[in-house]
Amino acid sequence: MEFTQSNRSAQLIQTPAKCDLCEAETKIEWKCLNCNMLMCFKCKDKIHVKFKFAKDHIIIDVKDVGVYPEEMDFSELNCAEHPSQSAVMFCTPCDRLVCTSCISKFHNGHSFIEISEGYNIKMKIIKSDHNKANEKMNELTKRKRELSHVHIKDCAKYNELINNIEPDTSTVFGILLCPDNSLWIYDANVLQKVKPEGDKLTVESTFNINVLGMAITPTGDLLLYSGGSVLKEISGKTGTVTDSIYSVSPLYLTHVHVTKGGKVIVGVTSGLILYLEKGRRAVILMNKEGKHKTIYEHDKNNIQIFTRPYKIASTDNGNICIVDKLSEDFSGIVVLLSQDGNILHIYNGHREVNTEKKPFKPIRIVTTPSNKLVVPEFNILIFYILNNCGHLIT
Template sequence: MAFSQSVIRSQAPAKCGICENDRPIKWKCIDCSKLLCNHCKENVHPQFQNAKDHHVVNIKDMGQPTVVELNINKQYQTKLTAVSRISYYYDDSLWIGSVVDGVLQRVKPEGTKLNILSRFNIPVYDMAVTQSNNLLISRVESRLKQISSNTGTLTDSVYNVSPFLSMAVYITSDNKVLVGSVNSDYPKPGRRVVILLNQNGDHERVYEHDQHKQPIFTLPYRITYTRNGNIHVVDKVSADRYRVVVLGWGGDIINIYTGDTEINKDEQFYPRDIATTLKDNVIVADETR
C-alpha cells in the first residue's frame, strides 16, 4: 500500500509556491514540490517545462492511502535461504543480503538466474547506495561498513554513530546519511535516535525527542526521505505494534501512520520496509500475518 507525504504544518499560513499571494491553496505539484492556488495551477504551471507530465494532486487527497497494484514481470532464483535486503546498483546489478545466511551478494539478472558477481560472508541489517556508488552497510555496529565501487573491497566507512549501534541507513538526495540507531547495550532500555551525518561523517543533527521533549522512537529500523525534507521512520514499538513516524526536517512530528483502516482492520500492521517513489510518494511494505 502507499500513502502520500503529509502536508507541512507551520505557524504561518501556506502560500502559493508560484505567485506567493494569499489565494487559497488547493493543489500540489509532486514533481515541482510546489503548493498551488487555482489561478497558478490553471494558468501558470502549465507553462513549466514538461508540465504535461507532472503529477498535480488536490491537497485534500494527500495523506490518504491508495491501493498499489503489483504485477510480477520476471522472477529470478537464488540459493539464499531468504533475501532480507535488496538495493539496485548503478550497472543494473543488485545487492542482495540474507541475515539468515549471513551473506551479501552482488548479482546480475541473466535469463531466470542471478549471476553472482561478488560475495561477502557478512550479515547485513540494512544497506544503501551512495551517489558515488559505494555501498553503505549497517551490521548493528557503531561504524558503518563500506564496499567501494572502485575496488570492490569491504572497509570501514567514515560514518560512526558511537555511542550508538546502527540499524537503519538511508542516503538523502544531497548525499547525507540518516542512520536509525539504538543504545550500545540494546535490547536493554536506552536511547533510540535517528542521526543525520554529513559526507565527512560529522553528526549534524540527532532526532530523539518530540515537541514535548518525549522520546520519539522505540526501535527505528527503516528510514526513507521525501524532497520536502520529511523523514519517514518505521518504528517497532513492541512485538506486535508498529508505526511510521513522519518528522519534519526540524524534528517535529508531522504524522504517525499505524495502518489502513480497512486493510488493517483484521490484520496487524506489520511494515517490513519503506521507500520513496520518483513521484515523492512513500510506499510501505505491509506484511499481513
C-alpha cells in the same frame, strides 16, 4: 489526492456549452484563446473573422480543452483532519488542504496558496501524468507486438534459464540497484554483487557476511551494518571491505538510509535489547564526512519520539520518514519529521483495517520517484500510499 477526496463537497457546475457568438448552436468545434470564446463552425468562419486582429488570434479544437465549461466552488470543502471546519488554504510542502486549526497546530511556518491555485497545479500534474501514461502504454503496446512471436518451446531450456538467473542465496532479504545497473543481493549470511547480462545474472563478488541492512551512496559504494556501532563500506570500484567513517559509538545501529544528496541517516539505540524501557532511541543525520549534523530524539516537549527506529526513507523536500516499531509483534507507526525535527505527522494505520486486535504493522517504507511513500504491512497484502507529509492518499 487531497482534492479528489474533497471533491464530494465541491460543487462542479456543468451546463451544455453553446456558441458564445450565436448563443444557439450547441455543436461546439472551436475555441479562441484570445477571446476566450467557444464557437460553432459557422460563427468561426462568418463572424469571428471580422473581429479586429482576428487573424492573429489562436484558435484551437475544443477536443484539446473539453466541451463543457467548468466552474469549481471551493467554499464547501471540509478539512480532512478537522471535518467540522472548512478548508481555507492549500499547504504546498504537505500537499494538502488545511483549515485554520491545521495552520496554527501543524503547518506553522509552511508556505500556502489559494485553494483554486492548488487545484490548478494538481490538474496540470494530472494532465501531465496522463500524457506520460499514454506514452508508456503506447510504448508497451509496441513492445508487446514485437515480442508476440516469441514462445518458449522447450520446457527444459526454460527451467535452465530460471536457474541461471537465480543467484546462490537461499532466501533473498534485500536487493539494491547500483548506479552502474549492477545489483547487491543478500540473505542472512551471504551478500553478492551481480550483473545482469542478457537472460543471466553474473556473480561479480560474494561476501560471507551477516547483513542486517544496507544502502547505496550516489558514488556506488555500499554501506551496511551487521550490528555494532560502525557502518561497513564496500567500495563500488575495488570491492574492498572497510570500516566506514560513519560511527554512532557508543550507540548501536538499527537501520541505514542514504538520501539523494548523499547524506547518511541511521537509526540508533543505546542497547542491544530490542525494546528498551529506558535509554536512547534516535535518528541521526550525518554529512558526507561522517559528522553528526542533526540528532532527532525528543519532541518540543522533551518527550522521546521513538521506541525502535526500524526503517528510514526521505523525500525530495527534506522530510525524514521513519517506521518506528513499538513491540516484538511488528506493531508500529510511521513518523514524518521535517528537517528541523518537527513532527509533521504520525500515521498509525487505516481505521477500517487496523483495530486494537489487528494493530498496524508497517515493515518497510519506500519513496517513489513522484515523492510518494509506500508502506507495506506485515503478513497482509496491503500497501499504504502516503504523501510526502505522511498523510494517506490511498
